[in-house]
Amino acid sequence: MSRGSGFIEKHGLWTDDQSKLSKEVIGRIKSDGIKLVRVAWGDPHGASRAKTLTAKAFLGALKNGYNINVATATLDASGARVFSSFSRGGGMGLDEMTGSPNLTVVPDPHTFRVLPWEPDVAWILCDDYFGSGQPFHFSPRHVLRKQLERLKGRGLSCIVGLEVEWYLLRLAEDHLTEENLGSPGIKGRALRAYPVEPGYSFHSETNFDLMHEPIAALASAYEALELPVRSFENEWGPGQIECTFEPTDALRAADNMLLFRSATRQVARRMGYLASFMCRPKLKGLYSSGWHLHQSLVDADTGENVFAPAESGEPLSKLAKAYLGGLLNHAVAAAVFANPTVNAYRRFRTNSLAPDRLTWGTDHRGVMLRVLGEVGDQASRIENRLGEPSANPYLYIASQIITGLDGIDNSLDPGAPATDPYSADTTKLPKSLPLALDSLDNSELFRREMGELFVRHYLALKRKESDRFTEFAKANSLDPASEEITDWEQNEYFDFF
Template sequence: MKKPGFIERHHLWTAAQTELSEQIKTIVKEQNLLLIRTAWEDQHGIVRSKSLLPQAFLSALENGMQISTGTYLFDSGGALVFNPFVAGGSLEMPEMTGAPNLLAVPDPHTFRILPWAKRTGFILCDQYFQNGQAMPFSSRGILRRSLAELHQRGLEHIVGLEVEWYLAKLEDPMLAIAHVGFPGNPGEPPKVSAVEHSFQYLLESHNPAIHDLLGILAENLVEMALPLRSVENEGGIGQFEFTFEPIPALQAADTMMMFRMATKQICRQQGYLASFMCRPGLKGSSSNGWHLHQSLVDVATDENAFMSADSTTLMSDLGKHFVAGILKHANAASVFTTPTINGYKRFRPNSLAPDRAGWGLENRGAMIRVQGGFGDPSTHIENRVGEPAANPYLYMASQLISGLDGVDCRLDPGSPTEEPYTTENPTLPKSLIEAIAHLKQSELFPEKMGQQFINYIIKIKESEINRFLAAVADQAPEDYLKQVTDWEQREYFELF
């Protein structure tokens, strides 16, 4: 009798996942796949992967795939933050001593064939220690735990993605040895040119210049079964917005991971560069936002739990409490919604981005924009605070954690505002430094995400901050906190 593998032994899959894994084995054989990119998210929300040949991948569907803990040790610029060769790996975790291997367990729900890569499959994984315990720094795992708490309440988190990003023509990838970087010091950013001549919001006549590429992107995303809804030219030169249909939160977070990965790879194949950096250091660029559309659905009735029971009330009590929780914890949650130094340069008055924690009905200047309302079955909230470089799992988990605290404490969000930039609502952090200070004072996020993880993410972000401050030591804070610096362009432009 065949001995059970790691996945079966530790009961890591549902019956549905087990059934799907058998279908995947058939697809791998019938499609004659050569490589399967077996992937996982890192703390920054960036896809890391190993490419397995079919036989090794089939083994991973039973026993997981051995991966190093190494990807958890670095900040966004590749600087080593933790020394794994001391007791506890500098993390006070015996499991991290000596940079041991983890087991990356594929999630069959995420398997795709990559249309732009010949004979290549792709699948996302969850991370476990060798003893079958979940890796506490896995952001996908953190979202799973938040959703499990929500499901115990009989609710499901439904999320729609609205993502802005920049497209530029790649002129010089800057790969000469003199231009490449080293850990903690990324190389020269690629040189690019614009794909359109000037800013004209939603201009139809610009479409011929970029239609073919956008068509290639749309075709590939649809072929990957990602729920693409719309494509439009946005407010900057070469800026675009892609939106996706509302779907359950974990599926939405996985979609964001695959969307960013696919867009960057396909554009690069075509001689372009796609960047999800919040505010690129390019002439004519405005900030990229990632607006998160959210509602809660009653699992038993399939009804929208944010919808009011009558046409005279904006939202249900649960919906208003949920909004109040997000507003209350907005500053601490900024580490998850806006995790880069660059992202805080988006929070400007009268900029279509929020600068304080308030809410309003159909108001694009408010942090929380209510859409629908007054008995409308489509009632939902749009959080406009996020940047497209955010880790999608942590962004969504921070919303659930904050919102449910508002529900449990029956918090009141106050009255919706019509003047979001002049109200007395608390201002959002003006820098990642301020956001980290708020997270250090939070009791909620350590309770829900784990104190180990909060300590970990703070150290990761402080490494990023310290490298930034060293690079701008000769500049005044009023300059480097407002203008996009060369350091940011090196750090984020190509990576995100």
């Protein structure tokens, strides 16, 4: 260690490539006239959290990292306290969590961007560490990195393509009132909004043109941010948009998703719109949104797609079929990482354009796992149609690698493809968040691969959220399994994601 080295060098937290890129970042801070930098990190819920630093303070963070409070990992999505942070062990039995301590976030130079809507403000994604240099136990980005290292040890990489649905709505209120203000554990009333087009005219050019102005602004922002968005589609519901992304490596895809949601919401809000990644908002006529995750494995050295079948007539390679078997075998336990909200489980209905049970098929949009593959096709892949757009991208993708590798290691057979998936005699997906959490709780695979600490922590966070909904339903004499979206869900999720 050289004299005067900082936190990052002391603990060896950057690769040589990151160290080299950090010098380019320093140059851009000066040449682009950057005054402020948002140092961001993803919380367990999949939301982007950030501190804003002066340019001078950020240059220091490129050597020493920057202190943040551990609180964003100890609160549920409403800000309710989940753990006894001020007792010994922080309510987790971990001495290092006592007293809600500081963490150190370390910027990843690969993720540096200048915000096009605030050109003197930059954004960079960070990894969080304890003061000892140990990775933070509950960091979703670290969870994904661990799985990517497992793949690397086998000479493989994961390629991910995003296909995300969300709602663009016009705000009906131009300011907040006391009704919109909540308190820890209680969300205020969600802002009112109304549709920008009538919906239910799939791919209507005329209806899409009604949304042209904000879509054009978003397209410009995505290009400036180097987000590989390649298409906008007018989906089913009023103002429902689907964005598709060029495939890229898994970590970059997860990072892109975090930035994509934040950028979309910020650009839209500045134009008087509200972009919501809530699965199914409580507005008349709105349809559920999904997030389809396209995934494949490639040779880490050559980039050759190892999912592509070797023989004509086969949809996938032998390895990919075993991976597919793992996705199916552990889909119920993995469901909560793709669908982490109360609201999401209303999607799983017969003939709903979303799956309701564990099925796969070749180029079939009614199954859970849609397979697209041909001999020599470097785009051969598995599309998981399970997710909702508010899912934590790091945990969603990590869950796929964990279950897929278990399939490979145990040569799991996916069985025959489904031709009529909504009547197939197979296991159904969980009908509620509590049932999904119970399935995760019973998974030895996830406890082993994500770690006992992480799984216990995640279960505690999400059960707090689930319990708050149950209390609301009981207090208002509501059936939690009803088809009706509740005010609680609208307030909880509409403007959080």
